Amino acid sequence: MLRRLRAKRYALIFMNFSRLKKQLVVFFAVLGPGLITAVADNDAGGVATYTVAAAMYGMSSQYFVILTTVLLAVTQEIGARIAIVTGSGLGDLIREHYGVKVAVFLFIAYFVVNQGVVLQNVTGLKSAIQLFGLPWQPLLIFACLLLVALVIFLNYKNLQRIFLVTIVFYATYIFSAFLSQPDWAEAIKRSVILPQREFLTDFKYWFALIAVFGTTVTAWGQFFVHSYIADKGLKPEHLKQEKAEVYLGAILTNVFSWMIAIAVTYTLFINGTSIEGADAAKTAALAIRPVAGELAYGLFAVGLLAASFLGLTIVPLATAYVFTEFFGYERTLNASFGKGRVFYTFFILQIALGLLMALIPQINLFGLTLYADYLNGALVPIIFYFLIRFSEDKQIMGEKYITRGFSSWFLRLSAIVIAFAVVATTFGRIFVK
Numbered sequence: 001m002l003r004r005l006r007a008k009r010y011a012l013i014f015m016n017f018s019r020l021k022k023q024l025v026v027f028f029a030v031l032g033p034g035l036i037t038a039v040a041d042n043d044a045g046g047v048a049t050y051t052v053a054a055a056m057y058g059m060s061s062q063y064f065v066i067l068t069t070v071l072l073a074v075t076q077e078i079g080a081r082i083a084i085v086t087g088s089g090l091g092d093l094i095r096e097h098y099g100v101k102v103a104v105f106l107f108i109a110y111f112v113v114n115q116g117v118v119l120q121n122v123t124g125l126k127s128a129i130q131l132f133g134l135p136w137q138p139l140l141i142f143a144c145l146l147l148v149a150l151v152i153f154l155n156y157k158n159l160q161r162i163f164l165v166t167i168v169f170y171a172t173y174i175f176s177a178f179l180s181q182p183d184w185a186e187a188i189k190r191s192v193i194l195p196q197r198e199f200l201t202d203f204k205y206w207f208a209l210i211a212v213f214g215t216t217v218t219a220w221g222q223f224f225v226h227s228y229i230a231d232k233g234l235k236p237e238h239l240k241q242e243k244a245e246v247y248l249g250a251i252l253t254n255v256f257s258w259m260i261a262i263a264v265t266y267t268l269f270i271n272g273t274s275i276e277g278a279d280a281a282k283t284a285a286l287a288i289r290p291v292a293g294e295l296a297y298g299l300f301a302v303g304l305l306a307a308s309f310l311g312l313t314i315v316p317l318a319t320a321y322v323f324t325e326f327f328g329y330e331r332t333l334n335a336s337f338g339k340g341r342v343f344y345t346f347f348i349l350q351i352a353l354g355l356l357m358a359l360i361p362q363i364n365l366f367g368l369t370l371y372a373d374y375l376n377g378a379l380v381p382i383i384f385y386f387l388i389r390f391s392e393d394k395q396i397m398g399e400k401y402i403t404r405g406f407s408s409w410f411l412r413l414s415a416i417v418i419a420f421a422v423v424a425t426t427f428g429r430i431f432v433k
Contacts, residue, residue, distance in 0.1 A: 037076065050257050059265050069250050
């Protein structure tokens with residue numbers, strides 16, 4: 001009797017282990033789009049925005065961190081579900097259902113904002129090279145050429161592996177945060193419960209919050225997760241694993257942003273060191289050096305290098321995906337240069353333009369930081385409109401996969417609140433001195 005019970009117990013354990021092993025195999029096969037998109041939101045421009053905001057307002061600059069995490073998870077999951085069910089990118093769907101005129105208008109706004117983000121990432125790469133005391137001009141050119149070569153000559157699978165390895169280097173910001181010796185209780189209080197009261201009536205503070213939001217929940221991120229999943233060819237049977245991956249990415253990217261804010265708050269903000277309008281991430285690393293030491297300085301520099309490299313690949317790819325989807329060209333990372341000429345050429349042109357401007361020493365492109373990300377935040381409600389329309393359309397999604405319940409009303413409410421905040425903050429900055 002005991003032997004039978006033991007045999008059944010072992011059989012049950014083996015079955016559960018086999019089921020878990022199978023689920024993990026599928027999860028790691030699906031892994032990529034949600035995690036890469038979410039973490040790439042913390043590109044060089046994102047690092048700069050978190051840094052500028054934290055230097056100005058401390059941990060109060062992270063007051064939207066929980067809301068941002070939930071919203072990023074919800075929107076990316078909806079986007080992933082649309083892409084998996086339809087097999088199309090968001091640009092494809094907008095062109096098919098709203099016509100070329102709407103597509104052109106959206107693309108112009110999208111391109112202007114994204115090119116600003118590309119410029120941030122090129123300058124971030126330049127700053128990272130300078131932090132290591134290396135000659136930045138030849139190395140910046142080499143890095144951009146290497147990046148272009150990787151995208152052109154590697155297929156989707158191999159390029160994704162490089163992206164995932166790059167994400168590991170973001171952990172340097174966690175170590176930097178611990179080295180700053182923060183007051184964890186105060187950090188949680190200011191970022192989750194109540195920001196410093198004197199900031200609540202400051203329109204610049206709310207402008208900074210929207211910029212922080214705009215660098216995390218991005219317009220390009222919504223487009224990219226659609227395109228990247230469609231390019232990967234995920235099917236409805238992968239929805240469960242992709243949902244888990246999207247949620248993991250949303251949590252992880254906001255942990256990184258919170259840690260960046262910690263590192264800056266307890267080295268720069270508490271000492272009254274302002275870095276507004278400068279090469280924010282570079283200036284922050286240099287300012288952290290005498291306060292937290294060489295290790296914290298080095299870790300911050302490595303994090304900036306990884307963020308710049310990932311962002312400088314993903315953001316131009318997002319724009320290239322959207323351009324080819326809006327105007328009906330071939331778009332896939334598995335295509336040769338000859339077959340995907342328009343896709344790859346548009347990708348190269350964006351990097352070339354950013355590189356050209358970065359090579360002019362007098363130009364400080366990180367001065368665009370808060371404004372570029374503020375515009376990103378302003379575009380988000382428009383993107384949410386399309387997510388709502390497509391995800392709740394039974395003809396597009398089918399009865400089984402439409403968006404319902406919490407996700408539906410939360411997306412609507414977020415779009416209204418963000419649009420109101422953008423308008424109110426814009427008028428506040430114009431008319432209130």
